[in-house]
Amino acid sequence: MPARTTAARAGLTIAEASARTGLTPHTLRYYERDGLMLREVGRTASGHRVYTDADLAWVTMLTRLRATGMPIREMREYAALCRRGEGNEESRLGLLQAHRSRVLEQLAAVTDHLGAIDEKIGIYRGRLGRPA
Amino acid sequence: MPARTTAARAGLTIAEASARTGLTPHTLRYYERDGLMLREVGRTASGHRVYTDADLAWVTMLTRLRATGMPIREMREYAALCRRGEGNEESRLGLLQAHRSRVLEQLAAVTDHLGAIDEKIGIYRGRLGRPA
DNA sequence: CAACGCCTTCGAGCGCGCTCGAAGTCAAGG
Protein backbone atom coordinates (compact mmCIF):
# COMPACT_ATOMS: atom_id res chain seq x y z
CA MET A 1 0.00 0.00 0.00
CA PRO A 2 1.24 3.53 -0.75
CA ALA A 3 2.62 5.60 2.07
CA ARG A 4 0.46 8.70 2.05
CA THR A 5 -3.29 8.42 1.95
CA THR A 6 -3.71 10.85 -0.90
CA ALA A 7 -1.16 13.19 -2.40
CA ALA A 8 0.72 14.40 -5.42
CA ARG A 9 1.93 10.91 -6.23
CA ALA A 10 2.43 10.05 -9.86
CA GLY A 11 -0.33 7.47 -9.82
CA LEU A 12 -3.43 6.27 -8.04
CA THR A 13 -4.42 2.91 -6.66
CA ILE A 14 -7.45 1.17 -8.06
CA ALA A 15 -9.42 2.20 -4.98
CA GLU A 16 -8.61 5.83 -5.63
CA ALA A 17 -9.39 5.51 -9.31
CA SER A 18 -12.66 3.92 -8.30
CA ALA A 19 -13.49 6.81 -5.99
CA ARG A 20 -12.76 9.35 -8.69
CA THR A 21 -14.51 7.68 -11.57
CA GLY A 22 -17.48 6.23 -9.77
CA LEU A 23 -16.74 2.80 -11.21
CA THR A 24 -16.06 -0.07 -8.85
CA PRO A 25 -12.62 -1.70 -8.81
CA HIS A 26 -14.31 -4.78 -10.23
CA THR A 27 -15.62 -2.75 -13.15
CA LEU A 28 -12.29 -1.04 -13.73
CA ARG A 29 -10.60 -4.43 -13.98
CA TYR A 30 -13.36 -5.67 -16.21
CA TYR A 31 -12.97 -2.74 -18.61
CA GLU A 32 -9.28 -3.38 -18.78
CA ARG A 33 -9.75 -7.11 -19.40
CA ASP A 34 -12.27 -6.25 -22.07
CA GLY A 35 -9.84 -4.18 -24.08
CA LEU A 36 -11.35 -0.81 -23.28
CA MET A 37 -8.25 0.89 -21.96
CA LEU A 38 -6.18 3.11 -24.16
CA ARG A 39 -2.86 1.74 -23.00
CA GLU A 40 -1.70 -0.82 -20.51
CA VAL A 41 -2.35 0.31 -17.00
CA GLY A 42 0.89 0.63 -15.08
CA ARG A 43 1.89 -1.67 -12.26
CA THR A 44 3.86 -1.38 -9.07
CA ALA A 45 6.68 -3.81 -8.42
CA SER A 46 4.18 -6.02 -6.65
CA GLY A 47 1.72 -6.04 -9.52
CA HIS A 48 -0.81 -3.52 -8.23
CA ARG A 49 -2.40 -1.24 -10.80
CA VAL A 50 -1.31 2.39 -10.96
CA TYR A 51 -3.66 4.83 -12.66
CA THR A 52 -2.34 8.04 -14.18
CA ASP A 53 -4.36 11.17 -14.81
CA ALA A 54 -4.45 10.22 -18.48
CA ASP A 55 -5.96 6.87 -17.54
CA LEU A 56 -8.59 8.63 -15.46
CA ALA A 57 -9.40 11.02 -18.27
CA TRP A 58 -9.86 8.09 -20.61
CA VAL A 59 -12.05 6.25 -18.13
CA THR A 60 -14.13 9.39 -17.78
CA MET A 61 -14.64 9.42 -21.52
CA LEU A 62 -15.63 5.77 -21.34
CA THR A 63 -18.22 6.52 -18.69
CA ARG A 64 -19.65 9.28 -20.87
CA LEU A 65 -19.95 6.93 -23.80
CA ARG A 66 -21.55 4.27 -21.61
CA ALA A 67 -23.92 6.70 -19.94
CA THR A 68 -25.14 7.76 -23.34
CA GLY A 69 -25.86 4.18 -24.27
CA MET A 70 -22.87 3.10 -26.30
CA PRO A 71 -22.46 -0.68 -26.11
CA ILE A 72 -19.22 -2.02 -24.67
CA ARG A 73 -18.44 -3.64 -28.00
CA GLU A 74 -18.39 -0.28 -29.71
CA MET A 75 -16.37 1.34 -26.97
CA ARG A 76 -13.85 -1.41 -27.57
CA GLU A 77 -13.74 -0.51 -31.27
CA TYR A 78 -13.22 3.12 -30.46
CA ALA A 79 -10.46 2.28 -28.02
CA ALA A 80 -8.82 0.10 -30.65
CA LEU A 81 -8.89 2.95 -33.16
CA CYS A 82 -7.37 5.35 -30.67
CA ARG A 83 -4.72 2.83 -29.69
CA ARG A 84 -3.67 2.36 -33.28
CA GLY A 85 -2.49 5.95 -33.35
CA GLU A 86 -2.78 8.68 -35.90
CA GLY A 87 -4.20 8.08 -39.35
CA ASN A 88 -7.68 6.87 -38.55
CA GLU A 89 -9.24 10.07 -37.29
CA GLU A 90 -11.90 9.75 -39.97
CA SER A 91 -13.07 6.46 -38.49
CA ARG A 92 -13.07 7.79 -34.96
CA LEU A 93 -15.00 10.86 -36.02
CA GLY A 94 -17.49 8.70 -37.90
CA LEU A 95 -18.01 6.47 -34.92
CA LEU A 96 -18.57 9.38 -32.57
CA GLN A 97 -20.88 11.16 -34.98
CA ALA A 98 -22.96 8.03 -35.50
CA HIS A 99 -23.22 7.70 -31.76
CA ARG A 100 -24.10 11.34 -31.39
CA SER A 101 -26.98 11.10 -33.80
CA ARG A 102 -28.34 7.98 -32.12
CA VAL A 103 -28.20 9.81 -28.81
CA LEU A 104 -30.07 12.77 -30.26
CA GLU A 105 -32.78 10.47 -31.58
CA GLN A 106 -33.06 8.79 -28.25
CA LEU A 107 -33.25 12.13 -26.45
CA ALA A 108 -36.06 13.19 -28.74
CA ALA A 109 -37.91 9.93 -28.19
CA VAL A 110 -37.54 10.08 -24.44
CA THR A 111 -38.69 13.68 -24.41
CA ASP A 112 -41.73 12.76 -26.42
CA HIS A 113 -42.60 9.82 -24.18
CA LEU A 114 -42.06 11.99 -21.15
CA GLY A 115 -44.60 14.45 -22.51
CA ALA A 116 -47.19 11.69 -22.68
CA ILE A 117 -46.34 10.59 -19.15
CA ASP A 118 -46.67 14.17 -17.98
CA GLU A 119 -50.17 14.27 -19.40
CA LYS A 120 -51.02 11.18 -17.42
CA ILE A 121 -49.61 12.84 -14.31
CA GLY A 122 -51.76 15.87 -15.07
CA ILE A 123 -54.83 13.67 -15.22
CA TYR A 124 -54.12 12.16 -11.83
CA ARG A 125 -53.43 15.56 -10.32
CA GLY A 126 -56.71 16.84 -11.67
CA ARG A 127 -58.56 13.82 -10.37
CA LEU A 128 -57.05 14.37 -6.95
CA GLY A 129 -58.06 18.03 -7.01
CA ARG A 130 -54.45 19.09 -6.97
CA PRO A 131 -53.73 21.50 -9.80
CA ALA A 132 -50.24 22.03 -11.26
CA MET B 1 -57.76 -16.78 -38.72
CA PRO B 2 -60.21 -13.85 -39.10
CA ALA B 3 -61.99 -13.41 -42.40
CA ARG B 4 -60.93 -9.97 -43.54
CA THR B 5 -57.31 -8.97 -43.56
CA THR B 6 -57.89 -5.70 -41.71
CA ALA B 7 -61.15 -4.00 -40.96
CA ALA B 8 -63.50 -2.48 -38.43
CA ARG B 9 -63.55 -5.66 -36.39
CA ALA B 10 -63.98 -5.40 -32.65
CA GLY B 11 -60.52 -6.78 -31.97
CA LEU B 12 -57.10 -7.42 -33.41
CA THR B 13 -54.99 -10.53 -33.65
CA ILE B 14 -51.65 -10.63 -31.91
CA ALA B 15 -49.95 -10.09 -35.26
CA GLU B 16 -51.93 -6.90 -35.82
CA ALA B 17 -51.31 -5.74 -32.28
CA SER B 18 -47.65 -6.42 -32.89
CA ALA B 19 -47.67 -4.36 -36.05
CA ARG B 20 -49.34 -1.44 -34.32
CA THR B 21 -47.33 -1.41 -31.14
CA GLY B 22 -43.95 -2.33 -32.53
CA LEU B 23 -43.61 -5.12 -29.99
CA THR B 24 -43.17 -8.68 -31.23
CA PRO B 25 -45.89 -11.24 -30.55
CA HIS B 26 -43.38 -12.96 -28.29
CA THR B 27 -42.98 -9.78 -26.28
CA LEU B 28 -46.72 -9.15 -26.10
CA ARG B 29 -47.22 -12.63 -24.66
CA TYR B 30 -44.33 -12.09 -22.31
CA TYR B 31 -45.79 -8.83 -21.00
CA GLU B 32 -49.08 -10.56 -20.42
CA ARG B 33 -47.48 -13.50 -18.63
CA ASP B 34 -45.52 -11.06 -16.53
CA GLY B 35 -48.60 -9.33 -15.18
CA LEU B 36 -48.23 -6.12 -17.12
CA MET B 37 -51.63 -6.05 -18.76
CA LEU B 38 -54.43 -4.04 -17.29
CA ARG B 39 -57.04 -6.72 -17.77
CA GLU B 40 -57.18 -10.20 -19.22
CA VAL B 41 -56.72 -10.12 -22.95
CA GLY B 42 -59.79 -11.55 -24.69
CA ARG B 43 -59.78 -14.85 -26.55
CA THR B 44 -61.53 -16.25 -29.55
CA ALA B 45 -63.35 -19.57 -29.26
CA SER B 46 -60.15 -21.27 -30.37
CA GLY B 47 -58.02 -19.56 -27.76
CA HIS B 48 -56.38 -16.89 -29.92
CA ARG B 49 -55.80 -13.51 -28.29
CA VAL B 50 -58.04 -10.60 -29.27
CA TYR B 51 -56.71 -7.11 -28.57
CA THR B 52 -59.08 -4.18 -28.13
CA ASP B 53 -58.22 -0.54 -28.65
CA ALA B 54 -58.06 -0.18 -24.89
CA ASP B 55 -55.49 -2.96 -24.78
CA LEU B 56 -53.45 -1.22 -27.44
CA ALA B 57 -53.62 2.09 -25.60
CA TRP B 58 -52.37 0.41 -22.47
CA VAL B 59 -49.55 -1.32 -24.33
CA THR B 60 -48.60 2.03 -25.79
CA MET B 61 -48.35 3.45 -22.30
CA LEU B 62 -46.22 0.47 -21.33
CA THR B 63 -43.86 1.12 -24.23
CA ARG B 64 -43.54 4.73 -23.16
CA LEU B 65 -42.65 3.71 -19.65
CA ARG B 66 -40.15 1.15 -20.93
CA ALA B 67 -38.61 3.54 -23.44
CA THR B 68 -38.00 6.00 -20.64
CA GLY B 69 -36.21 3.34 -18.64
CA MET B 70 -38.79 2.09 -16.20
CA PRO B 71 -37.93 -1.45 -15.12
CA ILE B 72 -40.48 -4.18 -15.86
CA ARG B 73 -40.88 -4.78 -12.14
CA GLU B 74 -42.11 -1.24 -11.63
CA MET B 75 -44.39 -1.35 -14.63
CA ARG B 76 -45.91 -4.43 -13.02
CA GLU B 77 -46.51 -2.46 -9.83
CA TYR B 78 -48.14 0.33 -11.75
CA ALA B 79 -50.34 -2.12 -13.62
CA ALA B 80 -51.33 -3.74 -10.33
CA LEU B 81 -52.33 -0.36 -8.90
CA CYS B 82 -54.40 0.47 -11.96
CA ARG B 83 -56.02 -2.94 -11.91
CA ARG B 84 -57.06 -2.55 -8.31
CA GLY B 85 -59.35 0.30 -9.33
CA GLU B 86 -60.10 3.65 -7.81
CA GLY B 87 -58.76 4.71 -4.48
CA ASN B 88 -55.03 4.50 -5.03
CA GLU B 89 -54.54 7.44 -7.35
CA GLU B 90 -52.07 8.87 -4.86
CA SER B 91 -49.82 5.85 -5.26
CA ARG B 92 -50.05 5.89 -9.01
CA LEU B 93 -49.28 9.59 -9.13
CA GLY B 94 -46.35 9.09 -6.77
CA LEU B 95 -44.96 6.32 -8.90
CA LEU B 96 -45.22 8.31 -12.10
CA GLN B 97 -43.77 11.43 -10.52
CA ALA B 98 -40.83 9.50 -9.14
CA HIS B 99 -40.25 8.07 -12.58
CA ARG B 100 -40.59 11.48 -14.15
CA SER B 101 -37.94 12.98 -11.97
CA ARG B 102 -35.55 10.11 -12.62
CA VAL B 103 -36.08 10.61 -16.32
CA LEU B 104 -35.37 14.32 -16.02
CA GLU B 105 -32.14 13.61 -14.17
CA GLN B 106 -31.13 11.12 -16.79
CA LEU B 107 -31.94 13.56 -19.59
CA ALA B 108 -29.77 16.16 -17.93
CA ALA B 109 -26.92 13.70 -17.49
CA VAL B 110 -27.11 12.48 -21.06
CA THR B 111 -27.21 16.05 -22.35
CA ASP B 112 -24.15 16.87 -20.30
CA HIS B 113 -22.23 13.83 -21.51
CA LEU B 114 -23.27 14.58 -25.05
CA GLY B 115 -21.77 18.02 -24.72
CA ALA B 116 -18.43 16.49 -23.81
CA ILE B 117 -18.67 14.07 -26.71
CA ASP B 118 -19.44 16.98 -29.02
CA GLU B 119 -16.27 18.66 -27.89
CA LYS B 120 -14.34 15.55 -28.83
CA ILE B 121 -16.04 15.56 -32.21
CA GLY B 122 -15.04 19.18 -32.61
CA ILE B 123 -11.43 18.29 -31.91
CA TYR B 124 -11.41 15.60 -34.60
CA ARG B 125 -13.08 17.90 -37.07
CA GLY B 126 -10.49 20.54 -36.40
CA ARG B 127 -7.69 18.04 -36.74
CA LEU B 128 -9.08 16.92 -40.08
CA GLY B 129 -9.32 20.52 -41.25
CA ARG B 130 -13.06 20.26 -41.42
CA PRO B 131 -14.65 23.11 -39.50
CA ALA B 132 -18.19 22.91 -38.13
C1' DC C 1 -59.19 -34.37 -47.12
C1' DA C 2 -54.64 -32.67 -46.90
C1' DA C 3 -51.79 -28.82 -46.44
C1' DC C 4 -50.79 -24.41 -44.87
C1' DG C 5 -50.29 -20.82 -41.79
C1' DC C 6 -51.03 -18.47 -37.71
C1' DC C 7 -52.03 -19.17 -33.43
C1' DT C 8 -51.38 -21.55 -28.60
C1' DT C 9 -48.35 -22.96 -24.16
C1' DC C 10 -44.17 -24.06 -22.01
C1' DG C 11 -39.72 -23.80 -20.65
C1' DA C 12 -35.16 -23.02 -21.98
C1' DG C 13 -31.60 -19.92 -23.77
C1' DC C 14 -29.18 -15.68 -24.73
C1' DG C 15 -26.65 -11.20 -24.82
C1' DC C 16 -25.39 -7.58 -22.07
C1' DG C 17 -22.99 -5.52 -18.39
C1' DC C 18 -21.48 -6.12 -14.73
C1' DT C 19 -20.67 -8.49 -9.96
C1' DC C 20 -18.81 -11.63 -6.98
C1' DG C 21 -16.00 -15.01 -4.42
C1' DA C 22 -12.12 -17.94 -3.87
C1' DA C 23 -7.41 -18.26 -3.34
C1' DG C 24 -3.18 -16.18 -3.30
C1' DT C 25 0.56 -12.21 -2.83
C1' DC C 26 2.73 -8.45 -0.80
C1' DA C 27 3.96 -4.43 2.38
C1' DA C 28 3.42 -2.07 6.46
C1' DG C 29 2.41 -1.95 11.49
C1' DG C 30 2.43 -3.85 16.20
Next chain:
DNA sequence: CCTTGACTTCGAGCGCGCTCGAAGGCGTTG
Protein backbone atom coordinates in the same frame (compact mmCIF):
# COMPACT_ATOMS: atom_id res chain seq x y z
C1' DC D 1 7.30 -12.74 13.19
C1' DC D 2 2.56 -12.41 12.55
C1' DT D 3 -1.50 -10.08 11.41
C1' DT D 4 -3.98 -7.06 8.62
C1' DG D 5 -5.80 -5.45 4.61
C1' DA D 6 -5.68 -3.87 0.03
C1' DC D 7 -4.49 -5.71 -3.84
C1' DT D 8 -3.99 -9.64 -7.66
C1' DT D 9 -6.12 -13.36 -11.20
C1' DC D 10 -9.60 -16.39 -12.62
C1' DG D 11 -13.79 -18.10 -13.69
C1' DA D 12 -18.41 -18.45 -12.44
C1' DG D 13 -22.88 -16.27 -11.54
C1' DC D 14 -26.59 -12.99 -11.87
C1' DG D 15 -30.48 -9.83 -13.11
C1' DC D 16 -32.70 -7.97 -16.82
C1' DG D 17 -35.45 -8.13 -20.84
C1' DC D 18 -36.43 -10.35 -24.04
C1' DT D 19 -36.13 -14.27 -27.70
C1' DC D 20 -36.68 -18.61 -29.39
C1' DG D 21 -38.04 -23.38 -30.47
C1' DA D 22 -40.67 -27.42 -29.84
C1' DA D 23 -45.01 -29.48 -30.01
C1' DG D 24 -49.62 -29.06 -30.88
C1' DG D 25 -54.51 -26.88 -32.29
C1' DC D 26 -57.63 -24.79 -35.38
C1' DG D 27 -59.75 -23.36 -39.62
C1' DT D 28 -59.61 -21.71 -44.22
C1' DT D 29 -57.96 -23.02 -49.02
C1' DG D 30 -56.84 -25.88 -53.10
